[in-house]
Amino acid sequence: MKGSRNEGLKNGFNMFFSPYLEGYRNRVNELYADEYRENRESFFFMNPVKLHVLLNDMNTHLVLSENDVDQIGFIDCKDMQHEEFSVLRKGPEKLKIEFIKSEFSITEYITDFHYYDLGEYAGLMFNEVNHGGLIERSKVWGIENADSHEMNYRFNKALQSAFEPSTLLSDLNTDLIIEKVNTPSFAYEFGESVKAYNAGIYLAASTTGGIALENILRILIKNKTSEHLPKDTYIKDSLAVLKRNHVLSNRLAASVSNLRDIRNSNSHTNEDPVRKTTVDHLYATIEDLAMLL
Incomplete structure (x- = not known):
């Protein structure tokens, strides 16, 4: 059962990855081009990324890192002890970072999250019956995340302005x-x-x-x-x-x-x-x- 579920996840993520990036990047280019030019770090999926899928049945974990090209890779972790693998969800941040870097040869990464954090999309991944609508839903999720990153950009900009006010005035040089x-x-x-x-x-x-x-x-x-x-x-x-x-x-x-x-x-x-x-x-x-x- 575990092998078949992991195979379903592989197929689902392969279908999800490119449409997600397409939806995200189209949204940024169409609506947030100025914001992206001002702060590229806020929209990190605009650059090539690699999605590392750490397959461990329903404990599957995802890690995103910068890359030369968009790429998805799968690492079969089904034989890894549950206690050891659980550091990704329950361990201190320092131990989680050390675990990812040492076990999966990733020196730096952008973010990581558990498979369950995909919410409604999690069920679409492993269940091949639902794969028919996965491509369009993935584009929608890319759009939603682009909107979310734009909101974070505006919030951080306002926060920075509050703590680091400008020395410029509109009516005084x-x-x-x-x-x-x-x-x-x-x-x-x-x-x-x-x-x-x-x-x-x-x-x-x-x-x-x-x-x-x-x-x-x-x-x-x-x-x-x-x-x-x-x-x-x-x-x-x-x-x-x-x-x-x-x-x-x-x-x-x-x-x-x-x-x-x-x-x-x-x-x-x-x-x-x-x-x-x-x-x-x-x-x-x-x-x-x-x-x-």
């Missing part, structure tokens, strides 16, 4: 500002502020942006005046030097003065939330100051 100021400490402070802004954390954005504002004022003093830097980094002290030397227009000096109060309030406990518009005003003032350099 942050790269130009950093280039004009040309100071590593300012680039770090302003960049961290923009990351917090893009993550919607406006208190952190305004606080770090306030530090960048203090920094750029002192940079302006060094570049635009012959005076010594004030002992303290307070905005009011730097602003006084710049106004005395007529570096800032009245409008710009007034903007900096208003932001001084915001910077001070953010240094202490405050019940009022920082709004996006407040940070927008801070960035606009920093941009104006950068253009003076």
Whole structure:
């Protein structure tokens, strides 16, 4: 019985493999070409793969690895002890990886899963009575997995964006500002502020942006005046030097003065939330100051 079931599985997998890849790849090419170009690793069945079928009756296990061409191979494991083979399903991940690599001469692989994980498709594999509809069903499964991989791609992209916010802004050329100021400490402070802004954390954005504002004022003093830097980094002290030397227009000096109060309030406990518009005003003032350099 075991031999006949394994033969049925062989026939089923041979029928399944190519239509599955066809359905998957057609779906990606038709709907997710841009996503695939952006992140090829998310759609790993677009590259040639080898399906290793570890035949052990209803304990059959599948391993997929990268390959030069699409290929399917069968390894008869019917004589392997159940306890030894069960590491694929029940063992720690480390032991499972070691087992696959040592027993089946696979140095690296993409993924592995148990035959039962095919769900409704599992019954179609070994039962040759159902093989008539297997090809079309395999294409459907390929399409469904392509859709699933696209969803994973979008989720991972959103997650990465949350943890690694961009330093780019749609209405402000942050790269130009950093280039004009040309100071590593300012680039770090302003960049961290923009990351917090893009993550919607406006208190952190305004606080770090306030530090960048203090920094750029002192940079302006060094570049635009012959005076010594004030002992303290307070905005009011730097602003006084710049106004005395007529570096800032009245409008710009007034903007900096208003932001001084915001910077001070953010240094202490405050019940009022920082709004996006407040940070927008801070960035606009920093941009104006950068253009003076």
